[in-house]
Amino acid sequence: MSFLPAPARSMPRRSVIRPLMTVAMLGVCVGIASYISLMTMTGQSLDDEALAQAKADRNDFFPWIFLAAAQHLPELVSIAAAVLALVWTFRTRRWIPALAGLGMILGANFTTQFLKRVLLEKPDYGIQQIVHNSFPSGHTTATATILVALLLVAPPHLRAKTATWGWFLAAITGMLTVLNGWHRPSDAAAALLIVGAWGVLAVLAIRFADAALSRPGAHPSDVYRRVRQKMDARRENLQQREDRGDSAFIPPAGSHQQQHNPHQPGIGQPGPRGDGNPRFGTQGPAAASYSNAPYVNAPYPQAQQPYPPAGFQQNPYAQYNGPGHGHRAPVHPRRGTVITLLVLAIGLAVTVALMPSPAVAGTWAGRATVIAGYLGIAAAAALSWRSVARWLRSLS
Template identity: 85%
Template sequence: MSFPPAPARPVSARSVIRPLVTVVFLWTCVGIATYISLMTMTGQSLDDEALAQAKADRNNFFPWIFLAAAQHVPELVSIAAAVLALVWTIRTRRWIPAVVGLGMILGANFTTQFLKRVLLDKPDFGIQLIVHNSFPSGHTTATATILVTLLLVAPPHLRAKTATWGWVLAAITGMLTVLNGWHRPSDAAAALLIVGGWGVLAVLAIRLADAALARPGARPTDVYRRVRDKMGAHRENLQQREERGDSAYIPPTGSQQRQHGQPSQSHPYQSGIGQPGPRGPGNPRFSTHGPAAASYADAPYSNAPNPQAQQQYPPAGYQQNPYAQYGRPGYGYRAAVRPRKGTVIALLVLAIGLAVAVALMPSLAVAGTWAGRANVIAGYLGIAAAAALSWRSVARWLRSLS
């Protein structure tokens, strides 16, 4: 069963401003995480204690083979996602999302490295386990950007599953950077939020590119064909001028007929030539009585003056899109948004609640204590919440694309 291609959704000011508001919200969360985890003593202590507890749990609860495999999980996930994205791009020929995804990868990784190495400086309060600044995480950013690119090039009917697996794998990658001792929890959470903002910008860029290419003659092949035809017509005109001489003049075809009041061949029903112009009693073809009026009323979907040019609408063979129930008519399949809003809210509430409870405890959350384990669990939940929020934001705006 084949369906007519879905037209590009028109781009309005609202459809541009709303994704930008989502980007501002995600990156505002990055700024809040930056201030709490870097500029306050409480945030630094909670972050470093979570890292110390993760290292202690790594040696006590996980076998060596798991720890050896955890060192290579980010690379393996990145390679698998990149290969699958390449396969989907070739099969579905979604070249624009692939190119935009590459730009998103470069932009997100540049943003992470610029923040870490140039813009941000972690003040020393005397409680740091790692002296240099590791905020945000480069390992998490690299893997998460490839997973978002996979979501961009995924076929519409696989976007929900791709979004679900994407945010889960991104969250696991961020947790493993903490378990391996590479980063603190806030480093991974901020990296995921940065990637989420760039992902929303990528969706906006895809929408604008689709709208631009949907205009008549805007595709590169159409532009090339138009330029080629114009150049061919110019060469033919020059050849004709050389054959007849520069001073020769040939009047346009049909101009003498129009001067004598006769209808031209290309416009047999032109106003003022062979037929009365306006519709009404003066024009027998458009009169309100007689067989002409009856034949004209039989084609209510066309206003062409020539009855032979009228066509029935909808055209023969057209079938209603069965996926139109998921969105507005004509915009193709709209996958469900994953992860759900309830998942994002639950993870955020648990992470913030545990972190606040640990911060208000009178004793320190040192490694091995109940407070220390609650602290590292809060860090893991925060990473999962950042991944769920970022992937939901990207999937929400990607849903409107066919």
């Protein structure tokens, strides 16, 4: 049985292609949502009717204290998640996930603003309540990115709960942007999908960094440790030379210099037993220390110790252990939840779109439209969080 440390593993090609396929799938979903909600008259009418119904329901079903809290809940969630992420980062010293989370926050928010202000335009079909383009939602993106960053820096045993609460709070934040009259349902859903794509890219960056740091001596602290060891060895070698001088003096038996100085004649040099070898001869000072000791214990007693020696610690930054290794946190939300939410949202939207009379706020069709929008937001959040949590399972 070998006690040697396992060699560093490089990331398999499958571990790179499959996350990129997930990112492409989320990007395709954003493209489909943008085409339906912006470029088609049916999509625009359903989106605007859901917004009108949400505004009408504010005063009918929700008390004023709830509406006042809903105005500030996204900011409160963002602040609380950011503080908790900082605490977990400094307690666990997960600097690489923290940097990846920061890059994810910047990238997702930049993507949202670029799509909204530069790339996408909303044609005017005479049915929209808000003239300018609001797709995707910047409010939802800002809060969701901080929640995903919290998931990246969460300890392994808390990832399942963090994913569940992150999905729930992100979905609630997206729904509140509709209830507050800030955005349409498609805006919030697309923002959550964009955040999920950038979250998968952040996980992929963490896995690349962990695979690189798992190589022996790759971490800066290992380089510094090797330099210190070389300096100490050189200093000890010079000290031994000064203590030895040019004479062939053999220190007395039991002295520190005799036991640890490999440069003394007869000390630390392999050779046969006999009178000609001062280590094992029956004459001289060296005989007192080695004559009664078995050969396996002299002159290299450290050779008999098993590897790794006591106190040996693997590189704490070697987190990547390949697919199927390491802590595998449960994935939340589950695939059945995503499929159920998507089927319900699409089913309600298609039913309302195929009705002969248009949906009007206060009617059954209007309420079905806004419910479909809320279900779509929850489905987008579930799909995004599942995609990120799935690739976090192989990280320790």
